[in-house]
Amino acid sequence: MARTEVRRLTPISGFPFPVRASSGTEARAEELAARTERVLAWTTDALHFVPTLRLNVADAEDWSGITDMPLYGMPRTVDGEVAVAPGDxxxxxxxxxxxxxxxxxxxxxxxxxxxxxxxxxxxxxxxxxxxxxxxxxxxxxxxxxxxxxxxxxxxxxxxxxxxxxxxxxxxxxxxxxxxxxxxxxxxxxxxxxxxxxxxxxxxxxxxxxxxxxxxxxxxxxxxxxxxxxxxxxxxxxxxxxxxxxxxxxxxxxxxxxxxxxxxxxxxxxxxxxxxxxxxxxxxxxxxxxxx
Known part of the structure; x- marks a missing residue:
């Protein structure tokens, strides 16, 4: 999947990888990004490999613009792009x-x-x-x-x-x-x-x-x-x-x-x-x- 900028997603700073979030989900995106950072540290220590990624926290309106996963809310990783929904x-x-x-x-x-x-x-x-x-x-x-x-x-x-x-x-x-x-x-x-x-x-x-x-x-x-x-x-x-x-x-x-x-x-x-x-x-x- 090609990296495509989705303009309505807001950049979230403070993490060692890019993070984008739908408007109104910024606080939740920070929580998910913090977990992502912990998971990467743990897994990199275990497997001795450092991956690259961009975390996209998208609501239902933005979902199809950041992932090929048809089921909204099903986390998805392709080509370094990680898609996750902010809630239910x-x-x-x-x-x-x-x-x-x-x-x-x-x-x-x-x-x-x-x-x-x-x-x-x-x-x-x-x-x-x-x-x-x-x-x-x-x-x-x-x-x-x-x-x-x-x-x-x-x-x-x-x-x-x-x-x-x-x-x-x-x-x-x-x-x-x-x-x-x-x-x-x-x-x-x-x-x-x-x-x-x-x-x-x-x-x-x-x-x-x-x-x-x-x-x-x-x-x-x-x-x-x-x-x-x-x-x-x-x-x-x-x-x-x-x-x-x-x-x-x-x-x-x-x-x-x-x-x-x-x-x-x-x-x-x-x-x-x-x-x-x-x-x-x-x-x-x-x-x-x-x-």
Missing amino acids: APFFAEQLASYEPHISTATRANLREEFGEPGSLLPYYEAIHVHELMHLYHQQDWASYPDLWLVELHANMGMIGYLSEMEPDMLPAVHALTSVVYDMPAESMWFRRLPDMEQALENGLFNFAWYFFHLTLAAEELWETGGTPLFRRLYEYVRARQHAAEPGPVTRDEMWAVHPALAQMMDEWPSGVGPGGGGPVPSEGPTEPTD
Whole structure:
């Protein structure tokens, strides 16, 4: 996406990167910019890379002028441009409504306690802003991308790691919405295999959320297992595999070489056999690490 100046956005000074905000959202933009600065400091220390960016805090009127993301309020990072909304967005309520026919009484009560009634997912999407900032490192330090699931898993590890160490008060919102995945009807998902995550995105937010929530759960377990060293090692694995002429899909053997817990995650992925085809990712990996 080309860098395009949007005249109605107001420059916000005082940060080590450019910040722009819709009129009337300047105070909120300063809050989001301060979090962005903290996330960058934490992630740069972990991954040893310094990205460039411009933070755009845009209301509904300005949104389409600063991002290609059609859903207003969904944080987005492309070509160093980070787009985030200053507050609530209509699709937050729509997303909650899509889960309503499937969730249990206990899950419904948990969502109400965390997000209020009527529910607002703003606390959750503040955490997704952290997730999106991880993509700055991917887009600027990786010459090519691996499978989408691995990109999203790594970004989720960064989100969970940052929140755990720097802003743990944000974790309950992540846990509350992620727990919806236990009630989502897996048998109705058109796509469930790890390599099919990109196709799931084309099938709608409900199917994509099923992947994303499972990858959030996986990220929590991986962070507990390996912390920053595993987060960095997975990042460096992707950077190194780009030197292969045809890297191909990510395999279980490759993940085992990074850390056995990653191979275990692939083995335990709840793909099953669904309407869009399925079964776990075929793999017969070694029984011992290869490094």
